[in-house]
Amino acid sequence: MHPAESESIPHDQASKLRQLMRYSSPGRRATRLVSIMSGKGGVGKTNIAVNLAIAMAARQRRVLLLDMDVGLANADVLLGVDVRWNWSHVIRGERQIRDVIVPTPGGVDLLAGGSAMTGLTDLSEFERHRLLRDVESLCNAYDLMVLDCGAGISRGVVSFGLAADIVVVVATPEPTSLTDAYAMIKILSRQEADRTLALVVNQAASRSEAEFVFDRVAGVAARFLGVPLVNLGYVLQDEAVGLAVRQRRPLLLGQPRSAAAACVLAVARRLAREHEPPEAEPGFLRRVANLFL
Ligand SMILES: Nc1ncnc2c1ncn2[C@@H]1O[C@H](COP(=O)(O)OP(=O)(O)OP(=O)(O)O)[C@@H](O)[C@H]1O
Ligand SMILES: [Mg+2]
Structure with missing residues (x-):
């Protein structure tokens, strides 16, 4: 990715959106935004986003899955x-956002x-x-929004990805995936800091391999970037994943x-335990909304 591309991300927009989500309405827990991202493509983001969303729904969260992938949007599949x-x-x-959302x-x-969706960053001020x-x-309708983002961070969807409270980077144990995951974490770590960065190792051969991979990436991130990385767990390489995809x-x-x-x-358990949203601050949403909208 060309460095200029990451610099052109509208950070102000991302933080406004995050504030809006965080402080939605008096007396209820704030809506949390979780972005599933990766450096390299094809590492399992969509599978993790879809199933993590279902697992969180089973934990009594009202969950909206947003498919933000530009080229290969396939969460519906x-x-x-x-x-x-x-x-x-x-x-x-052409449609209101609520009319487009479907139950699954x-x-x-x-x-x-x-x-x-490539046009997301080219929107006019009004749009x-x-x-x-x-x-x-x-915000009032959901406790959690899960964003399935495209690979890399040069896409037009990044402003929404960066608005997340938690960015979950997915990587496989392959060296190319790890290098790209590190590059991604490096770019994310340079953006404003009010966000948790987490890693999920996908297609691991074993728990010990996943832990080895996490320790390596987290070690490098801590040493060279000064960024703490949350371990959200791992998903084993399993032919059941491909089977489920074929079964739709x-x-x-x-x-x-x-x-x-x-x-x-297990990943959902960790997400629920470690990132329980705080109570919303009454009146804050209105202040933020009046300021920006
Ligand atoms: N844990 C797993 N075990 C076995 N196969 C897996 C696993 N996770 C993902 N796969 C397979 O890897 C392929 C890519 O998965 P997926 O589409 O979720 O990746 P992605 O990161 O969303 O890709 P893209 O970058 O194109 O959006 C699929 O064929 C899927 O079946
Ligand atoms: Mg995908």
Whole structure:
């Protein structure tokens, strides 16, 4: 990625969105935003995003999965639902955000991806405000939003990815994936600091391999970047994942007794335990909203 690309990310927008999500309405817990990202493509982000979302829904969270992948939006395929409308229609102003969201069999609501998402960073001021307002309008309806982002950080979706409270970087034990994950963490660590960075090791041969990989990446991140990395766990390499994809059923529903499903549940447990949202501050949303919208 060209360095200039990461510098062009609209940070102010990301922090505004984060504030909006965090302080949604009096007396309820804030909406948490979790971005699933990776340096290298094809490491398992969509599978983890979909199944983590289902696992969190099973933990009584109201979950919205947002497919932010530009080129290969396919969370709908993994969830086995046919969608008619997606982000493209919202961005073009043809549909309201609420009309585009569909329920899925795992108890998760989905906002499907679309090819027009490359235009996210090219929005006019007016369109950007409208989109922020749209997302804000969802705050009361969800406890958790999971963003399945495209690989790399040069895409137009990054401003939303960076708005997350927690960025979960997914990496496999392959050297190329680890190098790219580190590059990604390095770029993220240079952005404003109010965000948790976590790692999930996917397609691990064993627990000990996953732990070895985490220790290595976390060690390098601490030493050279001064960034603490949260260990959210790992998912074993498991043919049940491919089987579920072919069945068009999410792993947790189609292969619930598989080793990989157990791993995803463990990741959800850690996410729930370590990142329980604070109580929302009354009145704060309005102040932020009045300021920016
Ligand atoms: N734990 C696993 N065990 C076995 N296969 C896996 C595992 N996780 C993912 N896969 C396989 O890896 C492939 C890529 O997975 P997925 O589409 O989730 O990756 P991605 O990171 O979202 O890709 P992209 O960057 O293209 O969006 C799929 O064929 C999937 O079945
Ligand atoms: Mg994907």
